[in-house]
Amino acid sequence: MLAFLVRRFVGMVLVLIAVSFIVFLIFIVVPGGDPAQRIAGRTATQQNIENIRHDWGFDQPFYVQYKDMMQKAFTNKLVSYSNQTEVVSQIKQGLPATFSLAIGAGIIWLFFGIVVGVISAVTAGRWSDRLVTVLALIGISMPVFWLGLIVRYYLAEGGLTTFFPDGGYVPLTQDPAQWFSHLILPWAVLSVLFIGFYGRVLRSNILDSINEDYVRTARAKGLNPRTVLLKHVLRNSLIPIVTLFGLDFAAVIGGGAILTETVFDLHGVGQYAANAIGSFDLPPIMGVTLFGAFFIVFFSAVIDALYALLDPRIRPT
Amino acid sequence: MAEPATDFSLDTAAVLASEEHREAITGRSPWYLAWRRLRQNYIALAFLALFFFIVICCSLAPVYAHRVAHTGPNATHLTDKVTVSGKVEDVVSAGGTYTVQINGQAELRVRPAGPIGPTWWHAHGRFVLGADPLGRDVAVRLLYGGINSLMIGIGSALICVFAALLLALLAGFYGGWADWLITRFFDLIWAFPVILLAIALGTALSINGVHWGPIVIESGSLWIPTLVISYVLIPYVGRPLRGQILSLREKEFIEASVSQGARPWRIMIAELMPNIASSVLVFFTLIIANNILTEAALSFLGAGVQPPNPSWGTLIAEGQDRISTAPWLAIVPGLAIILTVLSLNIFGDGLRDALDPRAKVRMEH
Numbered sequence: 001m002l003a004f005l006v007r008r009f010v011g012m013v014l015v016l017i018a019v020s021f022i023v024f025l026i027f028i029v030v031p032g033g034d035p036a037q038r039i040a041g042r043t044a045t046q047q048n049i050e051n052i053r054h055d056w057g058f059d060q061p062f063y064v065q066y067k068d069m070m071q072k073a074f075t076n077k078l079v080s081y082s083n084q085t086e087v088v089s090q091i092k093q094g095l096p097a098t099f100s101l102a103i104g105a106g107i108i109w110l111f112f113g114i115v116v117g118v119i120s121a122v123t124a125g126r127w128s129d130r131l132v133t134v135l136a137l138i139g140i141s142m143p144v145f146w147l148g149l150i151v152r153y154y155l156a157e158g159g160l161t162t163f164f165p166d167g168g169y170v171p172l173t174q175d176p177a178q179w180f181s182h183l184i185l186p187w188a189v190l191s192v193l194f195i196g197f198y199g200r201v202l203r204s205n206i207l208d209s210i211n212e213d214y215v216r217t218a219r220a221k222g223l224n225p226r227t228v229l230l231k232h233v234l235r236n237s238l239i240p241i242v243t244l245f246g247l248d249f250a251a252v253i254g255g256g257a258i259l260t261e262t263v264f265d266l267h268g269v270g271q272y273a274a275n276a277i278g279s280f281d282l283p284p285i286m287g288v289t290l291f292g293a294f295f296i297v298f299f300s301a302v303i304d305a306l307y308a309l310l311d312p313r314i315r316p317t
Numbered sequence: 318m319a320e321p322a323t324d325f326s327l328d329t330a331a332v333l334a335s336e337e338h339r340e341a342i343t344g345r346s347p348w349y350l351a352w353r354r355l356r357q358n359y360i361a362l363a364f365l366a367l368f369f370f371i372v373i374c375c376s377l378a379p380v381y382a383h384r385v386a387h388t389g390p391n392a393t394h395l396t397d398k399v400t401v402s403g404k405v406e407d408v409v410s411a412g413g414t415y416t417v418q419i420n421g422q423a424e425l426r427v428r429p430a431g432p433i434g435p436t437w438w439h440a441h442g443r444f445v446l447g448a449d450p451l452g453r454d455v456a457v458r459l460l461y462g463g464i465n466s467l468m469i470g471i472g473s474a475l476i477c478v479f480a481a482l483l484l485a486l487l488a489g490f491y492g493g494w495a496d497w498l499i500t501r502f503f504d505l506i507w508a509f510p511v512i513l514l515a516i517a518l519g520t521a522l523s524i525n526g527v528h529w530g531p532i533v534i535e536s537g538s539l540w541i542p543t544l545v546i547s548y549v550l551i552p553y554v555g556r557p558l559r560g561q562i563l564s565l566r567e568k569e570f571i572e573a574s575v576s577q578g579a580r581p582w583r584i585m586i587a588e589l590m591p592n593i594a595s596s597v598l599v600f601f602t603l604i605i606a607n608n609i610l611t612e613a614a615l616s617f618l619g620a621g622v623q624p625p626n627p628s629w630g631t632l633i634a635e636g637q638d639r640i641s642t643a644p645w646l647a648i649v650p651g652l653a654i655i656l657t658v659l660s661l662n663i664f665g666d667g668l669r670d671a672l673d674p675r676a677k678v679r680m681e682h
Binding site for chain 2: 022023026027143145147158159254262277285289296
């Protein structure tokens with residue numbers, strides 16, 4: 001287990017270095033305008049621009065620039081090119097909204113995904129299975145931002161009703177009730193795709209494991225069907241779901257909810273990145289990408305460790 | 318608990334396998350057997366037909382624009398008028414007031430400013446799905462946008478599957494350091510916050526285009542979103558294919574081929590590829606569906622197809638600000654995306670069941 005942890009940690013660091021380097025290269029290689037010019041503003045003289053280029057180190061070779069940027073990133077000194085705000089503190093400001101969205105939606109999609117999967121597997125072939133399967137397929141085929149727009153218009157902006165608050169984020173510490181009501185629609189919208197997907201994966205896993213020998217044994221020794229389903233079939237069928245959940249959850253925190261955050265104006269990390277991309281601002285994009293990659297790599301290590309706990313046949317490698 | 322009766326055609330694997338008698342399948346090629354199974358899956362075939370219908374409709378966009386709607390995808394009609402059911406109306410109304418008679422009393426009503434809504438067929442084919450704020454015909458833009466969305470979806474799926482297949486063949490066949498390198502490459506793409514990187518790349522490239530030596534891509538080119546989207550799902554296809562090739566590599570027929578002195582590329586193309594072709598085909602279908610969604614997301618955030626060039630994603634983005642006065646602008650392209658992606662997903666599922674009832678090829682998001 002210790003060897004596993006060490007190996008995973010080293011791999012994680014290497015991946016993060018590679019990710020940061022690739023993001024950096026994209027912005028150096030791809031012609032996207034001169035950052036010095038942007039910092040200087042429109043009325044700057046040529047001399048001003050030269051000074052800024054020198055002060056910010058844009059005239060250095062790219063590996064020196066890369067080293068500087070990484071140093072700044074890890075000492076909280078990374079600032080945006082377009083408005084000179086600190087990147088790390090901006091990401092920290094976005095964190096509560098992003099975490100609220102991801103955790104709430106995660107609970108919803110995991111719960112309903114399992115319910116949907118179990119219902120359609122247990123009633124396989126009957127109308128409830130068909131209905132659930134069709135709904136799940138429609139959920140998978142829907143663009144999440146489109147659903148967000150439509151839901152926001154009809155349920156919050158007065159298309160049908162103004163029952164729900166119209167976008168924005170209220171901190172939990174400020175007003176828990178408002179926090180909850182502002183997040184209901186984003187949670188629901190973000191969950192739809194995952195519910196459909198998880199339901200379908202779980203359904204086919206359950207149908208596969210129902211035919212396994214150990215299930216026949218459990219039934220033959222006279223356990224009631226509910227116990228067999230919950231303790232034997234479901235437990236094994238949930239293992240792939242754990243993997244999926246870990247990866248999806250990490251991806252949502254690390255910028256995957258960019259569309260939902262933008263549509264509902266939640267001011268989370270994803271929306272911060274989206275705005276930075278719009279103004280072609282390298283430091284925030286670098287910060288958010290590293291932050292996202294960290295979560296993805298970290299969670300995949302956690303999952304591999306969890307795997308071994310859930311299924312003793314698997315050893316972490 | 319009763320044995321699950323999987324007679325529903327979205328999950329036909331078990332049924333199809335159990336229905337096949339030994340006499341009926343001896344001496345038949347796997348492709349014939351797959352076709353025989355697919356033929357019975359009416360739902361999958363119906364949705365394939367729907368997909369082709371959508372493709373044909375979109376490819377007829379110039380004909381529709383020219384013959385029916387009498388306008389182009391980017392032609393504006395800000396000051397034009399159109400006859401709807403015999404009444405002349407502004408394409409883009411400046412707003413104003415009009416009077417109605419209620420119980421003999423004249424009452425003043427306010428007509429909101431904004432584009433005309435769907436006329437269905439009451440305007441002789443003009444503005445069937447309404448107009449946008451610049452007076453452009455939504456139906457025409459929807460069809461032209463469909464061409465772009467479908468081309469990007471199919472093109473990027475082709476590139477993605479081809480690259481993944483090539484990498485998987487190299488990794489699985491050679492093993493050793495080639496396998497190590499390619500697997501690490503898959504891990505790296507996997508660890509990226511995919512949408513973020515795609516958006517960053519898409520925005521960066523669409524500002525000035527690409528000028529690397531002989532490679533010149535103009536900034537508005539559809540190649541930019543196509544290429545950006547294509548790399549995103551490479552590991553999702555490449556990893557399972559590599560696994561399949563690794564296990565095929567140990568089979569006797571490969572050993573036989575090696576001992577006959579076949580060169581590596583011959584083994585890869587003539588021996589290994591036919592054995593993973595069915596997985597590749599299924600992945601291809603499902604990846605098109607996924608890439609159409611990704612294109613829509615990128616274009617929605619301004620990092621995909623660049624306006625005024627339409628695509629289903631940009632159409633939704635354009636409709637976003639007008640959703641309270643002209644909701645059809647955002648609703649219609651969304652429905653087009655859902656129908657297209659749904660048809661590909663359902664057909665892809667049916668295809669997977671038909672090609673190999675016991676296969677575990679699944680699309681993971």
